[in-house]
Amino acid sequence: MDPVRNPYNPGAGSRPYALVGRERELGAFDVAVQRLTLGRPAKSMLLTGLRGVGKTVLLNEFGLLAERQDWVHQPIEARENIDFPRVMATTVRKAALRLSVGHRTGERLRRTLGALRSFHVTWDIPDAGTIGVEPFAGLGDSGVLEADLGELLVELGELGKERGVGTLFTIDEMQYLSTDQLAALVQGFHTVAQRDVPVLLAGAGLPSLLGLIGEARSYAERLFDFPRIDRLDHPAAIAALTEPAAEEGVRWEPAALDLVVATSRGYPYFLQEFGKQSWDLADHVDVIGLADVEIAVPLAVAELDAGFFRVRIDRTSDNERAYINAMAALGDGPHRSGEIAESLGLSARQASPVRDRLIRRGLCYSPRWGEIDFTVPMFNEFVRRTM
Secondary structure (H helix, E strand, O other): OOHHHOOOOOOOOOOOOOOOOOHHHHHHHHHHHHHHHOOOOOOEEEEEOOOOOOHHHHHHHHHHHHHHOOOEEEEEEOOOOOOHHHHHHHHHHHHHHHHOOOOOOOHHHHHHHHHHHHHHHHOOOOOOOOOOOOOOOOOOOOOOHHHHHHHHHHHHHHHHHHHOOOEEEEEEOHHHOOHHHHHHHHHHHHHHHHHOOOEEEEEEEOOOHHHHHHHHOOOHHHHEEOOEOOOOOHHHHHHHHHHHHHHOOOEEOHHHHHHHHHHHOOOHHHHHHHHHHHHHHOOOOOEEOHHHHHHHHHHHHHHHHHHHHHHHOOOOOHHHHHHHHHHHHOOOOOEEHHHHHHHOOOOHHHHHHHHHHHHHOOOEEOOOOOEEEEOOOOHHHHHHHHO
16 A cells, blocks of 8 residues: 555654544633633643553644634643743743734733743843843742742733733643642642633643642642543544545455554554554555554564654663563553562562652653552563563
């Protein structure tokens, strides 16, 4: 089958041609944008889920939905050791200037940039385009990050309200933010919610984000919706495969579909990889059959091993790999941390530093107290195949 026409798109954050099974999240977000545009309250949204389920794709879709409403979209990707005040100051400035395109400079913009200038001075951030703007005393200059960030976001929201539009911040990989940074973010958007200004946060992170947010601020659950993004159910997984093919005049044999869905377990990234390989190997020009998929499966698994899985362990230490091997040997998780330590001949206290490092790196998470699991679907199978 012609590889040029291949409609399957395995890639980090790459939008599939058929975005299925996420209608509820997209609909809820669209309603939130519309409500805030009308001056009515709406909750921000934090997506959680394993890797490869499409959280980044959804964040990108949220950005497109907001832009269709003439909102400004400012994407951020969190990482370890992020300079959070600087990143937020930079994105707020960009948003303020974009909100003002086509408008005359007025008092509201000067006030917003003045607050931003105060924030730069207070947090010792190199100037990012506010030269010539005087600091606005009393805004963004308390030296308490959660208070200063809240004031900055409110000023941005008031600017957007004057223009009749809003600002969306999307933050991916939020589990890398520290407790203090998460606390500042939660408190900042708490202040925004109290003022009913059109500023919205859509974030995404691994399942551990729920616990981290709760530790940062106990009332966070009242400020945000927390959709859990999981594998696709069977009908949605079938649609993810058949709809793109149908657009190209190609059909799938039912047995071929069943094998791909069963092997991928409905995880969106894996569906795209198996679909891509099956398409490229298909003998006929208008049908993908069971024999095609049977040949494609080992090739797709090899591609996942070399890319999606391998990148997760390239920088792990010998001790971390030993822990990973011990987890994988126990089969599908979650597993008790004590059981893993015992299999390594260690006490739980001796093994906990390695366990904590794997969690900080985003390779593992703790679904419940005393338990641990991989953040990557089917990772234990990869470990047993290759390590």
